Amino acid sequence: MASSQKRISKELAEVTTNPPAGITVSLVDEANVHNWNIVMDGPEGSPYAGGKFKLLLVLPTDYPFKPPKINFKTRIWHPNVTFDEHGSMCVGILKPEAWKPSSKIMSVLTATQQLLIEPVPDDALEANAAEKFKNNRAEFNKEAKEWTKKYAK
Amino acid sequence: MNSGPDSADVFLESLGDSPSGETSAPNTIARPLPLSSFSSIPYTVQFEINPESTAFITSSPGSPSLSATHKESLTLSSLELNLRHTVDFRAITYDGTIDENLMCPICRCPLVNPVLTDCDHIFCRECIGDSLSHSELCPIDRFPLSLKDLMKAPKMVFNQLDSLKAKCPCCNIAFARSMLEHHMEKYCPESLVRCSALHSSKKCAGVVKRRLSDQGCLHYQVQCPDCMETLEQAQMEDHCHTVCKQRLAPCEHCTTIILRHKKVEHEESCSEVCRPCQWKEYGCSYEAKQDNLQLHNDKCTFKLFGAIAENIKKEVNDLRKEVGNLKETNHLQERRIKFLESGQKASEKPFEFMDSSDANLSDTANAETLDTGHEYLLSLLEVQQNRISNLAAELSELRAKHTVMLFNETIPMKNELAELRSTQQVTCMHVRWLMRFRMQENQRRFGGGPGPAPSGPDGGGPSNEMPLGRRLSDSMTRDLITKL
Ligand SMILES: [Zn+2]
Ligand SMILES: [Zn+2]
Ligand SMILES: [Zn+2]
Ligand SMILES: [Zn+2]
């Protein structure tokens, strides 16, 4: 769909010329605007600080009518991200029932950043991490820091 | 967790880049994005084609995609060369910042054909149509919404959108958005028009930029000198600028990458090309690259002289121009005078001529010609007066010369005359003497008969003799003079 491509390249231009702090965006394949590589710095004040996390953002062909999908390609110990090679993530505004075609990718990226600072344990994908986050914050932070050191250099 | 695939490798695989982890790592970050490659040609050209000649421009890379619509199949022989352009207002660029309220929240472009929802949101009709086909909710506040709830946006929104300054995708000049298609159809020098050429009584079916449309048919095959590709001459310019694989080359002097096509233009401004001092023509032989040349310019020995020479040159050129102008006007006036002179000679009945002109010419024209005519006549009169005074001077000179000549010639004549007179007097005396001698002899022979001759020759003789002698001498001198 040509009109969706136009909107995507517009948003891509917006994000590359004026990127949010700690985020760099590039295309996986320069001929295809639907797959974006995101490199996100672990936010200061979170256990992920100092790490560089690689994400893959996939925009569906019927974007903006369907929400984009984001996966962590760098393993991350986080209640809302599966701790496996898929790195599936769940963030509120990307849920199909909450997605609005007027939302921007920029806001998706900042929401993801916000999720690293403030996990939502009630909406967890990784139950183990969510449990530790709720009940033993120190232990959670320690473990998250360790995984960050191990994978997100 | 060592057993799992290394995260970096997974990421790199997804990149489809080189397999080695270390070398490609920097590649993954912030590569310059070739955004230009996503922007397709933002307009389509519609035209009716001859059913017979279906083999016409197929969209080749770089050439605008043409959507040929079979309308009422107007014959191409019509003189109308303009083509209807349909511009995609979402794919063009706009001048200045656009009010966020005029942007469609779905396509993120200035609204096209805006509609208003029940919940007071405005979208492009096309965008909201697409959105509602996915889910019947407002894309902003997720209120239930269906196509029949949409109404045309207020006129004011349309007006604001119409006056947005949109850049023409061909010539890049900004126009009011509502005028853009009209501009491209009728005026834009860079937009496409039909080729006006005829090929053996058949119209050429090609299209060409309006700017090039007066160069005859450019729809013949040529070879690109850089990449050896064959293409139509009409597309050569675009090919050299954007398509040609060999279009870029480093400058021989500064090694920046430039368009081959623009090499000459670049070299004029290239900082590494050696250029002569600006006062070269006045004798400075210094040659250097841009930076050094600027240093040299300040201390060049020809600086002062060059500036003066430049001024003089300018002045001389100005004067030359003026002389040229004057010559021209002079030539013109001479021709006019000649014309008037010949006219005077030819028109031996000027009054008749004037009458006819009075009858034929309108008043204003008449007055004008009369005015200028007077001027010419006056100037002519002046010329003639000059001539007359010249002639008078010449005449008096000639007269003086003549009198001198006459005088010179008459003096010898007078002298001769005086000489002749004296000789005549001498001969007169001789004749008188001889006559008297003869008369005395006769008297002596006839002895004092009728007169008192014997009584004495001195008595009554002289009274008779003298008048006769005088009379005789008088007539004789008269004869002599007339013979002379
Ligand atoms: Zn829209
Ligand atoms: Zn709404
Ligand atoms: Zn134009
Ligand atoms: Zn032609």
Ligand SMILES: [Zn+2]
């Ligand atoms: Zn070429």
Ligand SMILES: [Zn+2]
């Ligand atoms: Zn150069």
Ligand SMILES: [Zn+2]
């Ligand atoms: Zn010099």
